[in-house]
Amino acid sequence: MPDAAAPRPSPDRPVDHVFPHRHLTGIYGLKPWEISFLLDEAEQWVALNRGRTKHDDRLAGLTQINAFFENSTRTLLSFEIAGKRLGADVVNMAVAQSSVKKGETLIDTAVTLNAMRADVIVIRHEASGAVQLIADKVDCPVLNAGDGRHEHPTQALLDALTIRRRKGRIEGLTVAICGDVLHSRVARSNIIALTALGATVRVVGPPTLIPAAIERMGVERFTDFDAGLEGADVVMMLRLQRERMAGGFVPSPREYHALYGLTPERLARAAPDALVMHPGPMNRGVEIASSVADDVERSAITEQVEMGVAVRMACLDVLTRGRRGVEGWA
Secondary structure, X not given: OOHHHOOXXXXXXXXXHOOOOOOEOOOOOOOHXXXXXXXXXXXXXXXHHOOOOOOOOOOXXXXXXXXXXXXXXXXXXXXXXXXXXXXXXXXXXXXXXXXXXXXXXXXXXXXXXXXXXXXXXXXXXXXXXXXXXXXXXXXOOEEEEEEOOOEOHHHHHHHHHHHHHHHOOOOOOEEEEEOOOOOOHHHHHHHHHHHHOXXXXXXXXXXXXXXXOHHHHOOEEEOOXXXXXXXXXXXXXXXXXXXXXXXXXXXXXXXXXXXXXXXXXXXXXXXXXXEEEOOOXXXXXXXXXXXXXXXXXXXXXXXXXXXXXXXXXXXHHHHOOOOOOOOOOO
16 A cells, blocks of 8 residues: 555544554554654654754653663664653663573563553563563553564664665565575564555575565565566665574575675666665675675665664654653553
């Protein structure tokens, strides 16, 4: 469904109907206009973050807990900066020193966090479904910062925002998502978001790294890297997630790069103005050549990082409007 179908606030349609969800645990279940609404909301924060004064007090007095049960650098830092720029009191939960390491169950942790009267909780966890489990046990909004192989919704939103700003649209574009699709929650969230917004999505990679029956998600499947890149408007590379691999999915990083690494020669098969993306962190010389990653004309990788802060500010703002008593938000 195109973005133009998005409903807008009116006297007969309160603004909370534009985004009626209490949590953001995934892109799955969101309507196209709800995705577009979050992207539109993020635009104001792109402008603020590029200004001299990068601060807004609308979350002043609210407590944001970032509970990261899985290691992260850029996502944690992005959420922390987002919360602080909105004026929230941001607390990063040190899981290595937490009771989780002493055998506390996830439900016990959720109950403990809820008892601390947090106003919004950001969760990252290595187990799929863990974020939803916590969301069901707490009284405040929960944002999914990545759970297992399930979803990473704010990454998909920032990727969509990057594409829309660079290309002027999403509908009608051909996006090739390449590499370790099997282990990637980023791929899953992007597939859901981009197909909902009208893009044609291809998944490209070795047969061992593409989920069975992935065509059911409305994508085109390619195991020939060159064929998958042909004419693509956006080439999104994925990190080879060796830490999630229990067996020999690829012969070696060197052979993987020879067959599925994005080089200038391979990029030439895509559209002449094709955009190169990567959610990071990158394995240079494995899934992407440094010359491609650092191409100032084609690469949007650093812009993705910038859009991440704006998108997370938008999500924190929207999900806490009800708690802040913003008119029209339940």
